[in-house]
Amino acid sequence: GAVVSQHPSRVICKSGTSVKIECRSLDFQATTMFWYRQFPKQSLMLMATSNEGSKATYEQGVEKDKFLINHASLTLSTLTVTSAHPEDSSFYICSAHTGDTDTQYFGPGTRLTVL
Amino acid sequence: AQSVTQLGSHVSVSEGALVLLRCNYSSSVPPYLFWYVQYPNQGLQLLLKYTSAATLVKGINGFEAEFKKSETSFHLTKPSAHMSDAAEYFCAVSGRGNKLVFGAGTILRVKS
Numbered sequence: 001g002a003v004v005s006q007h008p009s010r011v012i013c014k015s016g017t018s019v020k021i022e023c024r025s026l027d028f029q030a031t032t033m034f035w036y037r038q039f040p041k042q043s044l045m046l047m048a049t050s051n052e053g054s055k056a057t058y059e060q061g062v063e064k065d066k067f068l069i070n071h072a073s074l075t076l077s078t079l080t081v082t083s084a085h086p087e088d089s090s091f092y093i094c095s096a097h098t099g100d101t102d103t104q105y106f107g108p109g110t111r112l113t114v115l
Numbered sequence: 116a117q118s119v120t121q122l123g124s125h126v127s128v129s130e131g132a133l134v135l136l137r138c139n140y141s142s143s144v145p146p147y148l149f150w151y152v153q154y155p156n157q158g159l160q161l162l163l164k165y166t167s168a169a170t171l172v173k174g175i176n177g178f179e180a181e182f183k184k185s186e187t188s189f190h191l192t193k194p195s196a197h198m199s200d201a202a203e204y205f206c207a208v209s210g211r212g213n214k215l216v217f218g219a220g221t222i223l224r225v226k227s
Contacts, residue, residue: 043205
C-alpha cells in the first residue's frame with residue numbers, strides 16, 4: 001500500500017517550453033501533496049504544499065508563476081514548469097500525505113533536463 | 116521551529132559490520148521523526164517512523180532507530196550491513212502543516 005507514482009520519470013525539453021509533471025497516489029487519498037526539488041548531492045528542498053481544491057502554498061523564494069501547481073483531486077497533483085530554462089534542470093520529487101498514518105509517501109521522481 | 120542535523124555526510128562500513136547513522140533534531144513540540152532511504156535517481160522510501168509510541172522503532176530491511184528525548188537523537192542502526200544497503204539516508208522531523216524538515220543526508224558506503 002501507499003504507492004505514489006510520477007510521470008514522466010525523465011523529460012528533456014527545449015528552453016522556453018513548458019513541462020507538466022503528474023503525481024498520483026495510487027491506493028490512498030491524499031488531501032495534501034508536496035513538491036520538492038533536489039539538486040545533485042543535496043537534500044530535498046520543499047517548493048510548495050498542494051491541498052486538494054485550493055491554491056498551493058509556496059515556500060519563500062519559489063516563483064508561483066513559474067511553477068504552477070494544480071491539485072484537482074484527492075489522488076492527483078500536477079506541477080507545470082513554465083517557460084523552462086536550463087537552470088530549472090533538476091530532480092523533482094512529489095510526496096502524498098495520508099492522515100491515516102500521518103506519513104508522507106514519495107514518488108520516484110522526475111529528472112528534468114532543459115536544453 | 117524544527118531542524119535536523121545528520122552527523123557525517125559520508126559513512127563507510129564493511130559488509131557485515133554495524134551500521135550507525137546519526138540524527139539529532141530540534142523541535143518545540145513532541146516530534147514525529149522519520150528515516151527515509153534514497154537509491155540513485157529514485158524517490159525516497161520510508162524506512163521507519165517514530166510517533167510517540169515505543170521509543171525503539173523497527174523498520175524495514177533490518178533497520179531500527181531509538182528515540183532518546185534527553186539527547187534529542189534518533190539514530191538509525193542495523194546490526195549487519197549488506198551491500199544493498201548502500202544508499203543515501205535522510206532523517207526528517209514533521210513540522211507545521213505536516214511539512215517535513217530534512218537533514219542534509221548521509222551517504223552510506225558498504226565495502227566488501
